[in-house]
Every structure is written in structure tokens, then in C-alpha cells.
Amino acid sequence: MKTYDVVIVGGGVVGSAAAYYLKKNGFTGTIAIVEKDTTWQFGCTGRSAGGLRQQFSTPENIALSLFGLKLVRNLKQEFGPEADVGFKEQGYLILASDSGMPILEENHAVQMANGADNVLLYGDDLSQRFPWLVADGLAGGCFGLAGEGWMDPYSMMGLMRKAAIAQGVQLIQGEVTGVSRDGNRITGVTLADGEKISCGTIVNAAGTGAGALAALAGIELPVGPRKRYVYVFDCPAATEALHKGPLTVQPNGVWFRPEGRNFICGVSPEEHDEPTVFDWEVDYSIFEEQLxxxxxxRVPLFEAIKVISSWTGHYDYNALDQNGIIGAHPEVGNLIFANGFSGHGFQQGPAAGNAVSELIMHGAYRTIDLNRFGYERIALKEPLFEKNVI
Structure with a gap:
């Protein structure tokens, strides 16, 4: 039987970051990443839109994303001169109606107090900065001046995973189908092919499978898949200004952004409209009818557009409050969660991985205090809501 000091279940951006930062921060024990899909095609990270923003309402979320921004800014120092994730620092523009403006202003104050660089725009200021935008029905918007945009999630995940493997982390292809527990300790996992692996600490970074993995240990975790569609469309009339524009989020949640010579768009549905079949098929009626x-x-240039491709991704959705769950189980202390980011796991994966490394090595957080994101709120069913879920 193979034995590792740390077994990380899930090799997406969060699991890869946990392994990477354990090594970077000086952990000398043995580490394995167990990942069922080593083509990296169907995980949350590989099908992410790759956004990075600080426009959150929760200070911890802002801090997590700022950690990720610092990594992107220092990418070549961290991973070498060839490292590149194609960061497009074009900002986020989150729009609000009259009823939503007080929340946007409240969020903006929290963001500025916690290190974000954005600005509130009203009336003519909004129209002048973005002349392609029809401002009818808008009270204003919040625009990220720096540190917001998007990048290639596959490349970022790959940089951390490869760096971790280069430092001795083992990548094991397999699906965890069993978790062995002895009282208040996890002792190991069993893979689908029957292989057993023992561990000192287990990190649940299983993305959409996090709830199912926790259930194997007899623990309730309200994290599972939510299906999201992303549509790629061509707009022949698009101006250079529009192509250089931000990721724009309308008051009803419909968003779009430039993607090369094209654009992508999507929307998070209301709870009652959530897809119930978690396959990889795309529902084009949502684009036609809702988007x-x-x-x-909002953008008259988009009157003549054509969908040229699309994809489906799955969020690792935290049904309690749509915020990440990070930290050790209060009773099963060698089980550490890094789950349920509900669509912002890519941008917060590096910081979450670093936080996991600190818990394993020091038993406490040293960079960002994430105690409010712990499992205790899940057990007590006391949500910590994020107001800027996209």
C-alpha cells in the first residue's frame, strides 16, 4: 500500500495550488494528487471563463483574489521566463439599476477599504467611458481600473501542477470510491481499480465531486455540480473600443466580454431555472431567449451577432451560501476542505491552496485569515453570503 503524508483529491487549480504551495513553503513530507481526469477537460478549472476580479462584498474574497493577482503579476519570477497565462487586464464593469445601486455602492466601499482599485461611474461618466453602452435604466456601474480581467485557466493550473510535480509531488490517475476513517481520523482512500492509499492528511479539492467525497467519510458537505453555458459569438460590427472593453455584467446577471476577435457571454440562472441534468450538452434556447x-x-452593435461555438462547464456550487469552504473539519482534523467556490474558484485557487498549506504546516492561517470560511458555518447552517455572485 502506498502511503503519503498528504493526499490531495482533485488536481484542478485548487488541488494543484495546494501541492505547489506546500512545496514552496517548505513542506518536506510526501504529497500525492489523485485526479480522475488527467486530460483536464471536464473539471471546473478547464471549463472556466478564467476571470479575475476584486469586486466582491466579502473582505476575504477580495483578499483571496488579490493574492491571485499578485501571483499573475509575478508569474515569470515564480515559474520562469516562459510562463504566460495571457492576462487581459481590461476590468470588470458591474452595472446596477436604481434598486441595486445602494448595494453596489456598499460593495465598492468594502472593496476600496480592502485594497481594490475600482471606481463608481454615474450617468454621463458611464456613457462617456463606454460609448458603445446604452445607459437607459442604469443608475451606474462599478469599473475595475486595475487588477481585473481574464486569462487562460488551463495554463495557470498547468504551471502550478507541473511545478509541484517537478518538486516531487506524485500525480495519480484514479477516482476515489472509498474513504477509510478510524474514529476522528481519515486513514486513507480506495480508488476505483481497488488500489488503497494511506495518508496523514487528506485535502478535499474535488470540485463538483466534493460533496460526494465527503459523504464517503460520513460527512455532509452541500457542494455539487451546477451546469453553466458559455456562448462564443461573432459581431462583425464591433468597434475597437468594444473589443478593448471590460467583462460587463448587467443588473439581471447577463454578462459578456471580448474573447480574441469574438465575444463570450452567459448568465447564472435563478434557482428555479437551474438545469437538472449535469451532462455536457448546450441549451441554445437560453442564448436565443434570455441572452x-x-x-x-444594452449594446446595439450586438443586434447582428452569430453564435459560432459554445461549451458547458460545471460550478462546484455551495448550496448554503455560494462561498468557498476552506479549513479543517472541526472533529476530523486531518480532513481539510477547499471547496464550493461557486464560480470564483479559479481566481481564488492560488490563495486557497496557500491557505491549505499553512493549515497543514502550521495549524493556522498566516497570510489571510479565513476562519469565517471554515466548515463550522456549514455544520451550524449559518450562511456567509456573498452579494456579488456572478
Whole structure:
């Protein structure tokens, strides 16, 4: 039987970051990443839109994303001169109606107090900065001046995973189908092929499978898949200004952003409209009925557009409060969670991985205090809501 000091279940951005930062921060024990899909095609990270923003309402979320921004800014020093994730620092523009403006202003104050660099725009200021935008029905918007944009999630994940493997981390292809528990300790996992692996600490970084993995240990974790569609469309009439524009989020949640010579768009559905079949098929009626009319009304240049491709991704959705769950189980102390980011796991994965490394090595956080994100709130069913879920 193989034995590792740390077994990380899930090799996406969070699991890869946990392994990377354990090594970077000086952990000398043995580490294994167990990942069922080593093509990296179907995990949360590989199908992410790759956004990075500080426009959150929770200070911890802002700090997590700022950690990720620092990594992107220092990418070549961290991973070598060839490291590149194609960061497009074009900002986020989150729009609000009259009813939503007080929340946007409140969020902006929290963001500025916690190190974000953005600005509130009203009326003519909004129209002048973004002349392609119809401001009818808008009270204003919050625009990220620096540190916000998007990048290639596959490349970022790969940089951390490869760096961790280069420092001795073992990558094991396999699906965990069993978790062995002795009282208040996890002793190991069993893979689908029957292989057993023992561990000193287990990190649940299993993405959409996090809830199922926890259940194997007799622990309730309200994290599972939520299906999201991303549509790629061509707009022949698009101006250079529009191509250089931000990721724009309308008051009803419809978002779009430039993607090379094209654009991508999507929307997070209301709870009652959530897809119930978690396959990889795309529902084009959502684009036709829900997205296109809204896009064309806000950006008249989008009246003549054509979908040229699309993809489906799955969020690792925390049904309690849509915020990440990070920290050790209060009773099963060698089980550490890094789950449930509900769509912002890519941008917060590096910081979450670093936090996991600190818990394993020091038993406490040293960089960002994430105690409010611990499992205790899950057990007590006391949500910590994020107001800027996209």
C-alpha cells in the first residue's frame, strides 16, 4: 500500500495550488494528487471563463483574489521566463439599476477599504467611458481600473501542477470510491481499480465531486455540480473600443466580454431555472431567449451577432451560501476542505491552496485569515453570503 503524508483529491487549480504551495513553503513530507481526469477537460478549472476580479462584498474574497493577482503579476519570477497565462487586464464593469445601486455602492466601499482599485461611474461618466453602452435604466456601474480581467485557466493550473510535480509531488490517475476513517481520523482512500492509499492528511479539492467525497467519510458537505453555458459569438460590427472593453455584467446577471476577435457571454440562472441534468450538452434556447435580447438592448452593435461555438462547464456550487469552504473539519482534523467556490474558484485557487498549506504546516492561517470560511458555518447552517455572485 502506498502511503503519503498528504493526499490531495482533485488536481484542478485548487488541488494543484495546494501541492505547489506546500512545496514552496517548505513542506518536506510526501504529497500525492489523485485526479480522475488527467486530460483536464471536464473539471471546473478547464471549463472556466478564467476571470479575475476584486469586486466582491466579502473582505476575504477580495483578499483571496488579490493574492491571485499578485501571483499573475509575478508569474515569470515564480515559474520562469516562459510562463504566460495571457492576462487581459481590461476590468470588470458591474452595472446596477436604481434598486441595486445602494448595494453596489456598499460593495465598492468594502472593496476600496480592502485594497481594490475600482471606481463608481454615474450617468454621463458611464456613457462617456463606454460609448458603445446604452445607459437607459442604469443608475451606474462599478469599473475595475486595475487588477481585473481574464486569462487562460488551463495554463495557470498547468504551471502550478507541473511545478509541484517537478518538486516531487506524485500525480495519480484514479477516482476515489472509498474513504477509510478510524474514529476522528481519515486513514486513507480506495480508488476505483481497488488500489488503497494511506495518508496523514487528506485535502478535499474535488470540485463538483466534493460533496460526494465527503459523504464517503460520513460527512455532509452541500457542494455539487451546477451546469453553466458559455456562448462564443461573432459581431462583425464591433468597434475597437468594444473589443478593448471590460467583462460587463448587467443588473439581471447577463454578462459578456471580448474573447480574441469574438465575444463570450452567459448568465447564472435563478434557482428555479437551474438545469437538472449535469451532462455536457448546450441549451441554445437560453442564448436565443434570455441572452441575445438583453445584449442587443444594452449594446446595439450586438443586434447582428452569430453564435459560432459554445461549451458547458460545471460550478462546484455551495448550496448554503455560494462561498468557498476552506479549513479543517472541526472533529476530523486531518480532513481539510477547499471547496464550493461557486464560480470564483479559479481566481481564488492560488490563495486557497496557500491557505491549505499553512493549515497543514502550521495549524493556522498566516497570510489571510479565513476562519469565517471554515466548515463550522456549514455544520451550524449559518450562511456567509456573498452579494456579488456572478
Amino acid at each position: 441575445w435580447p438583453v445584449l442587443a438592448e
